[in-house]
Amino acid sequence: MEKPPAPKDGILDIAPYVPGKATIEGVANPIKLSANENILGASEAAKAAYAAAVADLQKYPDPRATALRAAIAAKFDVQPERLIFGAGSDEVFLLLAQTFLEPGDNIVQGLNAFASFAIAAKACQAEVKTAKEKPFRLDADAMLAEVDERTRLVFLANPSNPGGAWMIGSEVARLHAALPSDVLLVIDGAYSEFCDDPQFDDGMALARDASNIVVTRTFSKLHGLASLRIGWGYGPATLISAIDRIRLPFNTGVPAQAAAIAALADGDFQQRSLDHVRRWRPWMAQQIGGLGLECPPTATNFVLINFPAESGKTAKDAEAYLASRGYLTRGLSNYDLPDTLRITIGLEEHNRAVVDLLREFVGG
Numbered sequence: 001m002e003k004p005p006a007p008k009d010g011i012l013d014i015a016p017y018v019p020g021k022a023t024i025e026g027v028a029n030p031i032k033l034s035a036n037e038n039i040l041g042a043s044e045a046a047k048a049a050y051a052a053a054v055a056d057l058q059k060y061p062d063p064r065a066t067a068l069r070a071a072i073a074a075k076f077d078v079q080p081e082r083l084i085f086g087a088g089s090d091e092v093f094l095l096l097a098q099t100f101l102e103p104g105d106n107i108v109q110g111l112n113a114f115a116s117f118a119i120a121a122k123a124c125q126a127e128v129k130t131a132k133e134k135p136f137r138l139d140a141d142a143m144l145a146e147v148d149e150r151t152r153l154v155f156l157a158n159p160s161n162p163g164g165a166w167m168i169g170s171e172v173a174r175l176h177a178a179l180p181s182d183v184l185l186v187i188d189g190a191y192s193e194f195c196d197d198p199q200f201d202d203g204m205a206l207a208r209d210a211s212n213i214v215v216t217r218t219f220s221k222l223h224g225l226a227s228l229r230i231g232w233g234y235g236p237a238t239l240i241s242a243i244d245r246i247r248l249p250f251n252t253g254v255p256a257q258a259a260a261i262a263a264l265a266d267g268d269f270q271q272r273s274l275d276h277v278r279r280w281r282p283w284m285a286q287q288i289g290g291l292g293l294e295c296p297p298t299a300t301n302f303v304l305i306n307f308p309a310e311s312g313k314t315a316k317d318a319e320a321y322l323a324s325r326g327y328l329t330r331g332l333s334n335y336d337l338p339d340t341l342r343i344t345i346g347l348e349e350h351n352r353a354v355v356d357l358l359r360e361f362v363g364g
């Protein structure tokens with residue numbers, strides 16, 4: 001028998017990514033609170049820019065995303081050549097892994113780390129080392145304890161998903177200072193805008209003078225452009241130039257670049273999105289706490305609910321109950337958090353309905 005092509009070692013050991021559910025059988029328009037999207041939608045200006053891009057669909061995008069690059073450089077006061085763009089920040093993680101990881105190297109990540117880091121590392125036949133943190137905590141010492149001579153990348157999602165935790169600026173600086181200079185610290189700031197702890201820092205200033213930090217950001221969350229797949233990274237010019245060599249030329253599209261520029265300029269939409277999360281996140285936590293459920297603190301656009309074993313109620317049943325009433329939430333079994341349910345902050349009516357349904361669920 002002829003031998004079929006075989007994926008390289010380790011590829012088939014990668015668990016397929018499980019996205020937040022988008023449909024419920026028998027429910028026409030479920031409310032999706034399962035993927036941490038922006039419940040307010042996207043900026044009208046971004047939508048208009050996207051629509052205008054239809055006039056030139058036959059054209060390839062600008063491979064350097066020059067206009068978007070300039071807009072981000074101006075907004076964050078950074079040098080344009082220190083930026084790299086990807087189809088979501090996900091692609092930036094993959095590019096980082098491909099640039100720095102050889103088989104047998106490793107990455108270090110938090111306990112409840114976003115799945116893409118491990119997928120990117122394993123695609124390069126690297127190992128994934130997970131910090132032995134307390135659940136729902138980010139702990140610099142626990143991360144440092146995992147770093148060894150084969151560590152090339154340390155991924156810190158700050159705030160984290162699905163853990164929801166955040167690391168204050170002084171701890172990030174301490175983590176960075178304790179890393180060997182040839183280990184790259186990746187600070188994934190997908191949710192950084194949502195953190196309102198005054199001690200929090202998004203890492204951009206730390207990265208400015210560091211030779212081993214890349215900060216990644218996305219247009220998927222605050223800006224509500226998840227469907228367009230656009231994100232970016234900021235790092236030392238020499239590293240960015242290396243990473244850019246393996247980036248495929250036309251990885252971000254014209255509509256995405258155009259919408260991102262418009263979104264970045266729409267401060268009003270950003271503020272409304274932040275105000276909304278900052279208003280309803282504590283409300284949800286307080287209401288859920290009032291039901292006798294544990295609600296670990298989060299600095300993101302979602303809340304977490306823990307169902308302790310002794311409660312007799314499970315996250316799985318809660319997810320099913322909410323789904324049966326049209327609300328999609330996210331069970332976290334595949335993140336080793338089988339007792340935890342993640343719920344994106346919804347509109348006021350969604351949040352109130354979810355709390356009412358949880359009250360029924362807990363009482364029933």
Ligand SMILES: Cc1ncc(COP(=O)(O)O)c(C=O)c1O
Pocket residue numbers: 036087088089090091114157159160161188190191217218219220226229230231
């Ligand atoms: C912690 C974290 N980082 C990065 C991403 C990826 O975002 P994107 O690829 O849409 O930019 C997500 C998406 O959910 C996330 O939760």
